[in-house]
Amino acid sequence: MQRVLGAALVLAATVAQAQSPETLGWLRKMYDATQSLSYSGTFVYQNDGRTETSRITRYVDPAGDIEKLEVMDGVPREIVRNRDTVRCYLPNSRVVKVDRRAERGFPALLPERIHALARHYDISLGETRRIAGFDCQAVVLQPKDNLRYGYRLYADVGSGMLMRADTVDTAGRNVEQFTFTQLSLGNVTREMVRPRHAVKDWRIENAEAAPARLAGWGLASELPGFHKVTELKRRLGESRAAGQMVYSDGLAAVSVFIEPLEGRREPVQRGLASMGAIHIYTREVANHIITVVGEAPAVSVQRIADAVEFRRPQQE
Amino acid sequence: MKDRISALMDGELDDKSAAAAIEALESDAEARDTWRTYHVISDALGKSRMLSEGFSERVGAALAKEPTVLAPRRRPAGEPRRWVALAAGVAAVSLVGWLGFAPQQIAVAPVAQAPTKSSPQEARPAVVPLPSGTNDYLLAHQGFSPRVSLQGMAPYVRTVSERGQEARR
Numbered sequence: 332m333q334r335v336l337g338a339a340l341v342l343a344a345t346v347a348q349a350q351s352p353e354t355l356g357w358l359r360k361m362y363d364a365t366q367s368l369s370y371s372g373t374f375v376y377q378n379d380g381r382t383e384t385s386r387i388t389r390y391v392d393p394a395g396d397i398e399k400l401e402v403m404d405g406v407p408r409e410i411v412r413n414r415d416t417v418r419c420y421l422p423n424s425r426v427v428k429v430d431r432r433a434e435r436g437f438p439a440l441l442p443e444r445i446h447a448l449a450r451h452y453d454i455s456l457g458e459t460r461r462i463a464g465f466d467c468q469a470v471v472l473q474p475k476d477n478l479r480y481g482y483r484l485y486a487d488v489g490s491g492m493l494m495r496a497d498t499v500d501t502a503g504r505n506v507e508q509f510t511f512t513q514l515s516l517g518n519v520t521r522e523m524v525r526p527r528h529a530v531k532d533w534r535i536e537n538a539e540a541a542p543a544r545l546a547g548w549g550l551a552s553e554l555p556g557f558h559k560v561t562e563l564k565r566r567l568g569e570s571r572a573a574g575q576m577v578y579s580d581g582l583a584a585v586s587v588f589i590e591p592l593e594g595r596r597e598p599v600q601r602g603l604a605s606m607g608a609i610h611i612y613t614r615e616v617a618n619h620i621i622t623v624v625g626e627a628p629a630v631s632v633q634r635i636a637d638a639v640e641f642r643r644p645q646q647e
Numbered sequence: 648m649k650d651r652i653s654a655l656m657d658g659e660l661d662d663k664s665a666a667a668a669i670e671a672l673e674s675d676a677e678a679r680d681t682w683r684t685y686h687v688i689s690d691a692l693g694k695s696r697m698l699s700e701g702f703s704e705r706v707g708a709a710l711a712k713e714p715t716v717l718a719p720r721r722r723p724a725g726e727p728r729r730w731v732a733l734a735a736g737v738a739a740v741s742l743v744g745w746l747g748f749a750p751q752q753i754a755v756a757p758v759a760q761a762p763t764k765s766s767p768q769e770a771r772p773a774v775v776p777l778p779s780g781t782n783d784y785l786l787a788h789q790g791f792s793p794r795v796s797l798q799g800m801a802p803y804v805r806t807v808s809e810r811g812q813e814a815r816r
Contacts, residue, residue: 376804412803568783577791
């Protein structure tokens with residue numbers, strides 16, 4: 332009897348310990364490190380048995396931080412991000428994709444929202460482990476339902492830098508992993524985050540985006556825990572007009588893209604496509620192509636897609 | 648009844664008697680008490696291990712996956728081990744139910760979290776290749792992922808890691 336009671340107490344203690352200020356403090360620490368540190372390092376990205384190595388460099392500057400990502404394997408690609416613009420350089424096809432935001436900054440997991448994550452995840456401390464020479468503490472986010480993935484985040488005990496991030500599905504499989512294999516903090520110059528390419532006669536694909544109301548479009552019902560974060564009009568690829576609605580539970584995000592079917596060159600393939608933790612679901616609604624993209628389980632992406640509806644604004 | 652429960656626990660009943668015993672467990676509160684008591688005794692004797700971390704979640708998930716297991720109809724004879732698993736399932740349900748009387752917090756029994764709209768019922772979508780503009784969608788999407796605030800722009804690697812899509816253009 333005592334034993335079972337003991338187990339019950341352990342269980343109670345575990346429940347109480349989850350979401351403790353200390354645990355949330357670790358998420359806060361990761362956030363602060365990501366916002367405030369200059370660093371350069373090499374990380375490996377893995378999904379579906381594919382492995383890719385990239386270099387990442389972050390330069391902190393009062394005038395605005397700049398970050399650069401270079402993919403070292405396969406087709407060369409380079410992405411540079413500053414406060415309001417992301418540029419993606421594709422040297423082989425001589426294309427630069429420019430994603431510019433009218434609004435200031437990028438939506439973030441703000442520190443004051445970290446505690447709200449506890450509504451959808453049980454957050455607890457996991458193992459400690461050495462990664463790329465750094466002693467790391469794992470923070471485990473266990474989803475409370477099957478609509479989101481679980482995460483295992485390893486933060487450097489000293490700096491709070493996120494050294495490894497595993498995304499775990501409901502069956503406990505790793506669907507995606509980011510791991511630093513080398514990292515040095517500080518000593519980053521402005522020169523190191525400059526794009527490598529001169530883009531003089533490259534094709535520029537401008538994807539401007541600005542907040543706007545997409546009249547008539549919405550979800551018949553929201554997915555539990557996922558709330559609308561923003562709604563915008565934008566350009567996609569070679570300047571196609573599109574609407575975008577973004578839903579998030581505070582950690583995972585799902586975007587709904589809405590494009591007119593008219594004038595589309597390629598046939599639409601309805602259904603579900605997957606790439607690691609990312610799922611993409613395509614369907615048609617009211618003469619528009621709906622493409623739902625998110626780092627969430629297939630069931631969530633599909634349910635959001637199935638809920639997309641158009642109601643003539645005047646009939647409302 | 649008591650020795651049948653004991654035999655059930657030890658996996659010694661044949662299919663028919665096991666089914667009867669389990670039915671009794673479902674309907675008879677006294678039988679369930681006996682079941683619990685025997686397990687507590689068995690625990691006290693050190694026959695089974697402590698609940699491991701995530702035990703109830705796993706049981707909850709397993710039960711959610713096998714909703715029919717509590718009402719098996721016909722099955723070829725001679726598989727007593729199955730019943731042991733089934734009995735363990737009942738034990739888990741009883742245990743979780745029982746723990747519900749312990750301090751409030753424990754009442755968050757994961758069994759209640761069995762997916763409301765379980766996937767088997769959900770229409771299976773057609774599986775298609777990634778759309779041709781996948782990178783554009785990912786690039787447009789990624790900036791809104793809160794992950795970026797914890798991880799810098801590393802998640803952007805997804806944006807472009809697609810095999811050779813750009814090279815084809």
